[in-house]
Amino acid sequence: MGSSEGGSGSYDYDVIVVGGGSGGLACAKRCAKHGKKVTLLDFVKPSPYGTKWGLGGTCVNVGCIPKKLMHYGALLGESAGDARSLGWTTFGKEDGKEHPTHDWETLVMSVQNYVRGLNFGYRTELREQSVDYKNEFGVFVDEHTIECTNKRGEKKNITGEYIVFAPGGRPRYLGVPGDKELCITSDDIFSLQKSPGKTLVVGASYIALECAGFLTAFGYDTYVMARSIFLRGFDQEVAEHIGSYMERHGTKIIKRCVPVKFEKVEDESSPNHGMIACTYKNLDFEFETTEYFDTVLLAVGRDACTTEVNLDAAGIKLNEKTGKVYVDEYDQTSTRNIFAIGDAVDTRQELTPVAIKSGERLADRLFGGRPEFKMDYLEVPTTVFTPLEYGCVGMSEELAVETYGMDKLEIYLSFLRPLEWKTNQEFHDAKKGVEHREDNSVFFKMITLKEENERVIGLHYVGPHAGEVIQGFAVAVKMKATKADFDDTVGIHPTVAEEFTMLKVTRSSGMDPTKRGC
Missing domain, CATH: 3.30.390.30 (FAD/NAD-linked reductase, C-terminal dimerisation domain)
Structure with a gap:
């Protein structure tokens, strides 16, 4: 499993970590703690909508952290009735009735200020722990060599005795006309500068239901279009309980339907001018319907970032069906000196704490004198931050x-x-x-x-x-x-x-x- 002795030898680094998300950061810092010479590559390609972000990966920038803050903001509004029943009276009025009011721009500014603080903190922490951070995109040349490209397009090769591959994943698109041009994903919603208005959320995953939940709570007319069951992989009695609750509390559910195309309404005389026309098909009866939305959010799954990094050059084998990297119980890929952790690994839970613990234990196995210190992927707890x-x-x-x-x-x-x-x-x-x-x-x-x-x-x-x-x-x-x-x-x-x-x-x-x- 590697040695804790010696320096980088004939290589530029003892360890190259590809990916600056939760797992990559944790592994890089732990390797450096063991006295190794480490570099970490992280480069975010903008989403089709144009959103980009800093160091920290999905969780910090477009996942757990902003999601939980928006969910918490939604809960504060839900608690308004509780507060009133216990004596609080400072609520705005609408149509003569008391209702809490919400400002989307203030929410986004607060969330993004917090996220940017985390980005800065991670960069500072890497510098303090002598990890060489490179804001560059890494592509495999061979099992020990990575070609790095910076934002100016300049290329340079670096070598490492060990490579840890932790690229994470990005949201999937539907592959229908207009999806990348007109729709957003979870990469975009947490920094969306204008309020979303009438919103269609496509998907029935936890990301779909979480986003639909807080949008409904903030007062937006929100629809969920579900191809099949809610929360696939979770307990289905619970999933139906949550879906029914959300529907009773204002989220409209369009069941057994899939989008066929998205079009921008350009006709200035149309009452729907500027909106997105979503044409969708009912899977049971095959008829098509068109509905109009201000925002369409796709939450139809995520793909591992494994397609543009030339894994073949390093002999790394993938599960062709999932696009994820095969590893053994020690997180070792099909190439002896290359390891993979996080969301891009086949059969692993796509969860931040799993990636962090995997990265730390990998570093301890390689350099900490604990060769059998394996990660236990069984009985991993998790939470879905839906309204319930x-x-x-x-x-x-x-x-x-x-x-x-x-x-x-x-x-x-x-x-x-x-x-x-x-x-x-x-x-x-x-x-x-x-x-x-x-x-x-x-x-x-x-x-x-x-x-x-x-x-x-x-x-x-x-x-x-x-x-x-x-x-x-x-x-x-x-x-x-x-x-x-x-x-x-x-x-x-x-x-x-x-x-x-x-x-x-x-x-x-x-x-x-x-x-x-x-």
């Missing part, structure tokens, strides 16, 4: 049934309304025509394996602060906790998370899992 947040760790019910069979499982369920929402029970959102805080919309699911003393193999929670709730329980699931372990733990009252310590109703019992009382 969803946190989970372990198996979905579908995967558990497929793996073990329904007769081997005991599944516990509960629905409730958090205490904080009960004070707002009488407040209705007049614009959406629904109760602002619905009863029994918070959902708990625990999947256990009977033959292993009801070991918890899947934990799912839909409700406030889902990431904070699941993070702690993820340790228990990782340590192979059983249902009895959860039952023996005293809950913190009054919290929603305590419900996991007192689950009683099973799916097999047929009893009502809705909660009553505090």
Whole structure:
């Protein structure tokens, strides 16, 4: 797995890291900490819309960080009714009724100021740790050589004993007329200078639903066009629960449809002048419909950045179907001295903490005297920041049934309304025509394996602060906790998370899992 002794020898660097996202940064800094001579290449090609950004990769610039800030901003608006019910009265009025108001430009400026601060911080940190940062695009020449091209088009070759490939991914386009010319993606939404107006979100992934959720909360007329199921790969009972909640609370769902083309309305006499005409097809009945939007956001998946870097020259093998790099359990590619981490690796979770931990452990294996310090990719917790947040760790019910069979499982369920929402029970959102805080919309699911003393193999929670709730329980699931372990733990009252310590109703019992009382 490499040696911790010696310098760069006949190479320019001990390690070349290609990609300045979460995984690449973590690996480069850890390699430098082990005394190695390291360079990190990072170059962002602008999106078709023209958006570009600084060091830090998807998460910092166009992913987790701006998404969470916008989601938090949306939650503040959702909490306006709660605040009013508890005595706060400083809200604007519209049509004689009290409503919170929102300014898109202020939101974007605040989010982007924070992101730019992170970009600067990463550059400073690399300099302080003696990592040679190059804002250049890297292409493989051979297994030890990278051709670097800077923003002026100047080229230079550098060599490294080891190369860590961590290029990340970029949003996918549909391949229909007008998509790249007229649509935006998650690369663009967080820095969009003008308010999006009436918006179509194409896709049913977590990115699609998260963006649609905060756009609806900010007051924009928002539509989601879903080809098939919501949140593929996640628990489908939970996914439907979230989708139904969003639809009841103002997001319009167009099901079983796909766009055919996008066109700009140029006719100045048209009431839709300047808008985007989306022609879409219903997959069940094959008829086509045209609807008009101010903004179309595509969230139909992501592709690994593996197509323009000449991987063949280094002998790196890809999964042709996914476009992702094959690696072994030590993150080693088909070429001995080249390793790959992060979103461009086949079968790995596309999650920032996974990339970071993978990068750090790779550096420790190569140079830290821990050759067997492998990354464990099982039971990785995650959270989807939809209006009702969803946190989970372990198996979905579908995967558990497929793996073990329904007769081997005991599944516990509960629905409730958090205490904080009960004070707002009488407040209705007049614009959406629904109760602002619905009863029994918070959902708990625990999947256990009977033959292993009801070991918890899947934990799912839909409700406030889902990431904070699941993070702690993820340790228990990782340590192979059983249902009895959860039952023996005293809950913190009054919290929603305590419900996991007192689950009683099973799916097999047929009893009502809705909660009553505090």
